[in-house]
Amino acid sequence: MSVIRIKKYSSIANRSLQNILAYRISYVIGFLANFLNLLAIYFLWHGIYSGRESLGGYTWDQMKTYLLVTFLANAVLSWYSETSISGKILDGSVAADLLKPIDFQTARFAETLGSSLLEGTLSAVLIGVFLLFTSGVSVPHSPLVYGLFAVSLLAAMLVKFGVVYLAALLCFWSTGSLGIVWTRIALTNLLSGALVPLAFFPGWLEKLALWLPFQSIIHTPTMIFLQQAESWEALKLIGIQCFWGVALWIAGKFMWNWAVRQVTIHGG
């Protein structure tokens, strides 16, 4: 039984990967756009650090690493998976999903994993190119750190999926997704540390951010990769990530059960 279940969802993941490959030119352009954004941010920080040793406890070399890790963590779950969930709700094709013997949430997660595979590989390649042209990026040496980092990146994905899924379900009540998506992106960027490391925030804002789930998405992976959290501390952080991942998953289940009762689908 469980083998069949895994097969079911892995074929969904595969389909989502194929879907991206079919629209590859647009996908690559979209990806390049993100990369240009990274360049802009890189040079901005370069200017900020000119003539300064360290800021907010980060040296320029550490900040470079921070930016690259942020790019990677952001890229593995991007715009693409976001719009496909809300799109289903808005155009009513969710009605067909209700009839299928699969769990909506798991199926969407499988889809996300499928596209993340490609997104992760692509961004790893781009980061490699980037590293060729920059020097001084501090990279950890111990394999343990890489292992922990990989685990925390996976956990970060689960948390981000949770946030994205909850935001997408809000589309049951609205007629468009763009506003919700933008709000979600803006809040996540600020509170996860994607815009600026949380250590730069004024005390109260940093505390608030650390209490919210968003910090698991960027802040935790970067802490581990920059070795600002030693092994036990790192495990604790991953534990917090897992907590948020599971909590958001359950919240998503509840919200889904409540939201499907709101469905109004016109014609067909």
Next chain:
Amino acid sequence: MSLSRMFYLYKKMYSQQLKAILEYNKDFYILMFSAALTQVLGFIFLWVIYDRIPDINGWKFWEVTFMYAMIFLTEGIASLFFEGTWRMSRLVNQGELDRYLLRPVPVVLQIFCTGIGINGLGNVLIGGVIVWQSLVHSNLEWSLTKIAIILLLLITAVIIRVSINLAGNSAAFWIRNARNAFPLMVHNLADLAKYPITLFPQAIRIFISTALPYAFISYYPATYIFGKSEWSGWWMLAPVAAIGSAAAAYGIFRLGLLRYESTGN
């Protein structure tokens, strides 16, 4: 066709769109709010940075916020009044452009009025407030000429912005794909002009001053307003950039239109 006639037609078509958009008002507020929020969070980013350092490359907090807000302000105006450029890929892919070609009204004008991006209102409001605050906090010496020049620079900035949008979205004639991300990439390059262009390598500086003259929306006006002596006089190129980009955008659009071949149903 005379200018006043075009303006009249624009007003007519625009008010029809306005009626349509007011039907979905829940979305309306969410969009406006989200656009404003995005901008405010970027502002917080700058504020957090400047809390720790006095200047970036000689640029002070309120000078950078001016550049930052100009990008959003012009984007807001463009999406409020010229949002239609963003619907071009749909118009081309679904053959809806046929209708426009049959009417005795300039096609570009009809495209401009194909939609209203109500999120622009949020951008215009917050962008306007930040620009205003930037001017207030910078101890400027005001004169009538200065006000006139600032207004001129604002107008050229909007023209440049809309022209780039039109040119970027004309890619729809070449890339026939409903998920064409090329215009978005062109649009995102404006991010480079949110900050002083001196931060960037020479190649990028030249690129955003010539090929995609985003720097004339934010940076060059800022050098004039805040009296950066090493760049004095550069703002005078802004009208040239505006006329050049408008002409180029229209040229690209006409060229694309020649390639247009409906959908066949």
